[in-house]
Amino acid sequence: MVFETLLAWRKTKPQDPFEPASFPRLVFQAPVKLLLFNVFHLFNYLRSPPTPADPPIRVVCISDTHDSFPEEVPEGDILIHAGDLTNDGSVSAIQKQIDWLASLPHKEIIVISGNHDTYLDPRTRPSLSEEQREGEIDWKRIHYLQHRRLSLTLTIDPASSDSERARLLNGPKHRRIRIYGAPQIPACGPMSVHAFQYERGRDAWSETVPEDTDILITHTPPKYHLDLSLPNGMGCEHLLSEVKRVKPLLHVFGHVHWGAGQMVVWWDGCHDAYVKGMSTQSRYTGGLLNPLLWWNVVRVAYRGFKGLIWDKVWGGQGPRTILVNAAQMRGNTGKLGNRVQVVEI
Structure with missing residues (x-):
């Protein structure tokens, strides 16, 4: 029986992999x-949460805003957007998101692309109409990472830190942070429309992330981690292996809206x-x-x-990485609703 x-x-009818499976299923x-x-x-x-450096760097993480703007974005030293700024991927839609991001008060703002940001991938750009491709993108003060590494030296003011030791230090302190961003994801739609896709199961990650990376930003999650892990997981197994090899302090991603949140992986x-x-x-x-x-x-x-x-x-x-799925979109509702994720490293 x-x-x-x-x-x-x-x-029965196949489960939509981007929707959470019911408990009976x-x-x-x-x-x-x-x-x-x-x-x-x-x-x-x-287990106890990892202890941040002293003074810590406050990283604010968002992703999958899809043309919308979160009502409140907490203050921090670094703001990261992990892709899917838009729905249609047009130049004008991307520029609206950039203008909004650049207006925020964070010291450094870093952005990568998502599969909906069609214009940013030369392979999918032809799928846009002439009107959607019209104009040029002005990134302003934003750091756009597309398979690119960035090194930042941040000045941390001890007076603004929650750390007692930091407040006792004399004068501002400087911390160097190395960041790497890459947008590619396992295929989830038409290759000619969805940006930066590769066939699911293909290894598009091994030996691509610099070993000294402190913060890794991708659009796809690593498999079985904040990616609707049951029953199959929507992340990439090869990315997981790469994250394990590099062991960054922080890994920020999005893409799977229902997986929003954060966790610590102890290797x-x-x-x-x-x-x-x-x-x-x-x-x-x-x-x-x-x-x-x-x-x-x-x-x-x-x-x-x-x-x-x-x-x-x-x-x-022991060795660990903080994983953050920063998706703002509440599932497939078309509305923002997930909490903005904040991490101190």
């Missing part, structure tokens, strides 16, 4: 991965087991009879408990 129910469920489709996902995120939640055995389990393929039984998948659930629990003891008892933290 159970197997008949599972088979019947699989024959996940219970039938991927019950073991549902357990794995929640065990991993429970241990991740219980340890618990995370390795989580990724291995989530990438394990099971047919018909949703993983219930897959010993490899169950073994990774056990590994996540064991490694997660060890990491928690290392953190809470010994005060150890």
Whole structure:
């Protein structure tokens, strides 16, 4: 009876991958991965947050504004927009977003493209009408990164810091931050219209991000992280490998609107087991009879408990990256509604 129910469920209308799957669907489709996902995120939640440098740099993160303007953008040292400024990708629409961004008070403003910013990709630009292509983009004081690296030296005023130690320091302090931005995403629409796409499964990332990168900005999420991870994940597995190799302090992205939020990835055995389990393929039984998948659930629990003891008892933290899905659009509603993400590094 159970197997008949599972088979019947699989024959129902396919789930839109950019919409969250319902809990009953996940219970039938991927019950073991549902357990794995929640065990991993429970241990991740219980760990202490990483300690920022002193004085810290305050990074404000937004993405996927799609022609709209958030009502309130918190103050900060750096403002990052991780793509999809517009809906139609025309010059005039992009310029409106740039004009708004440039008017904000942040010391440095950094922007990358998204798949809806059609004009910015020479391959998709011909899909726009002549009127949509008319004019030139004036980036003003904004740093636009398209497979490009940027090094900034920021002056941090201790008087404006929440850090007690920073307020006691004499005079402003300078911090150098290295940033890399790249817009490419796994294909999610017509190649001639959606910008910077590559075929899903293709490796468009390995050895592309400089090793000394402090902040990485992409449009796509890394797979299984703030990307509607269940049942399949909409991010890129090759980007995940690249983020693990480089281990930036901060990785900002968007694209998957329902994945908005932030989390810390600790590059340890618990995370390795989580990724291995989530990438394990099971047919018909949703993983219930897959010993490899169950073994990774056990590994996540064991490694997660060890990491928690290392953190809470010994005060150890280890290599980590703060991941931020900064999408402002509330799902596919066409309206902004997600919180602007703020991180201190």
